[in-house]
Amino acid sequence: KLLSLCYYVILSLFFPVLHGQKVVTNLKVTGYQGYDVTLLCQYIHGNTEDKIQQMQWTWQNESSKCEIMVFSMDHGLSLHDTFLKDRVSFSKSSPPIYEASIIIKDVKMSDQGVYSCAYTTFPSGSHTGQTTLTVLEGT
Numbered sequence: 001k002l003l004s005l006c007y008y009v010i011l012s013l014f015f016p017v018l019h020g021q022k023v024v025t026n027l028k029v030t031g032y033q034g035y036d037v038t039l040l041c042q043y044i045h046g047n048t049e050d051k052i053q054q055m056q057w058t059w060q061n062e063s064s065k066c067e068i069m070v071f072s073m074d075h076g077l078s079l080h081d082t083f084l085k086d087r088v089s090f091s092k093s094s095p096p097i098y099e100a101s102i103i104i105k106d107v108k109m110s111d112q113g114v115y116s117c118a119y120t121t122f123p124s125g126s127h128t129g130q131t132t133l134t135v136l137e138g139t
């Protein structure tokens with residue numbers, strides 16, 4: 001009896017996750033000036049028929065915002081001309097669809113901010129995860 005109750009509780013806890021798609025990121029990441037840092041982003045499909053159309057990474061702080069890169073199923077990768085252009089890459093081989101984590105090389109203080117990993121899917125729309133990157137002076 002107890003065991004079956006347990007099973008039921010666990011099932012109902014996970015029920016919404018199994019049926020929905022979501023984007024997994026770390027809420028907060030700390031980088032060290034001059035070193036590399038990885039920002040996680042994974043798309044969990046769930047039990048849906050959703051098709052991913054594109055994913056994009058954006059960066060913002062209190063005063064500015066920019067689109068770092070876009071990966072579109074139709075048009076491939078577009079790496080925008082930002083302060084990160086020469087220092088950012090996907091951590092896994094392409095196409096960076098379900099696993100779209102990025103590595104930022106030689107992290108700078110000015111890289112600090114909120115990074116958003118946003119998926120555009122059909123038909124359910126957009127799903128976004130955010131990571132706040134804090135940069136500390138290296139030792």
Ligand SMILES: *[C@@H]1O[C@H](CO)[C@@H](O)[C@H](O)[C@H]1NC(C)=O
Pocket residue numbers: 061062063064110
């Ligand atoms: C936000 O980023 C811009 C461009 O990198 C920089 O000039 C500005 O100082 C940053 N603002 C804050 C509050 O960090």
